[in-house]
Each structure stands twice: as C-alpha cells, then as structure tokens.
Amino acid sequence: MAVAEAAKEDSWLNGLEKELGVEQGGVQLHCDSQSAIYLAKNQVYHARTKHIDVRYHKIRELIASGEIILLKVHTSENAADMLTKPLTVDKFNHCLDLLNAYNC
Structure with missing residues (x-):
C-alpha cells in the first residue's frame, strides 16, 4: 500500500513539475516488499489480491511510462x-x- 501512496504523490509532483517547466527523469521508488513489487510489475488476478488490484493498475501505467522505477531495497x-x-x-x-x- 505504501507503493500506491508514493505513486500517487509522484503523479502530483510530476504535474507540478510540468506546470513549472521542469523536466525530471523517472523517480526511483525503493521498496522492501518483494510482494508489492511483484504486484506492481505483474498483472496477475487472484481472489486474495482483488481488493488492491485497482491501486496497482495506476502503478503499472507509471512503471510502463518510465515515470516510476521500482527498485528492491534489501x-x-x-x-x-x-x-x-x-x-x-x-x-x-x-x-x-x-x-x-x-x-x-
């Protein structure tokens, strides 16, 4: 869930940067949860993940567009x-x- 909140904040900041005319590269998002990274990168349907699937659709879009780079931190x-x-x-x-x- 923290990944979803961070992605939401990043989307807002990207909009602000565009309004100010500042172009930044993709934001590196560090996550210690291998499960969260897997859900964010892979579109897998499972009954146990149905309730969080909606949040991760946006994250997948941001990863595909290069706005977010999701990294595992040990x-x-x-x-x-x-x-x-x-x-x-x-x-x-x-x-x-x-x-x-x-x-x-």
Whole structure:
C-alpha cells in the first residue's frame, strides 16, 4: 500500500513539475516488499489480491511510462527500519550511516 501512496504523490509532483517547466527523469521508488513489487510489475488476478488490484493498475501505467522505477531495497540497506523495528545498537548505527546522520 505504501507503493500506491508514493505513486500517487509522484503523479502530483510530476504535474507540478510540468506546470513549472521542469523536466525530471523517472523517480526511483525503493521498496522492501518483494510482494508489492511483484504486484506492481505483474498483472496477475487472484481472489486474495482483488481488493488492491485497482491501486496497482495506476502503478503499472507509471512503471510502463518510465515515470516510476521500482527498485528492491534489501533489509540490510533499508534506513526506514530504524523507524519501524526494534534494532540492535549496531544496526541502528548502520541506519544512521545510511542517512548520513551521526549519533551524538
């Protein structure tokens, strides 16, 4: 679902960029969910995914047009983990390094 929200925000920002006369390339969208990436890239119908299928149609269009480039981020390189999971000190410091932040 986060991919769908990010795609919606990207569509709005692309419209703003066009109004301002600024042309940008495709936005790299990093996702740690292999399932979300699969749903976004492959049009597969299944009863369990029916409720989210509508949201992913737009994402597929954006990927096909090159407006969004969907990339898998491995959990060891996912800085957002520090905001969503309990971490060891080493993992927390690694996330700080990924953000170019420093522990004071």
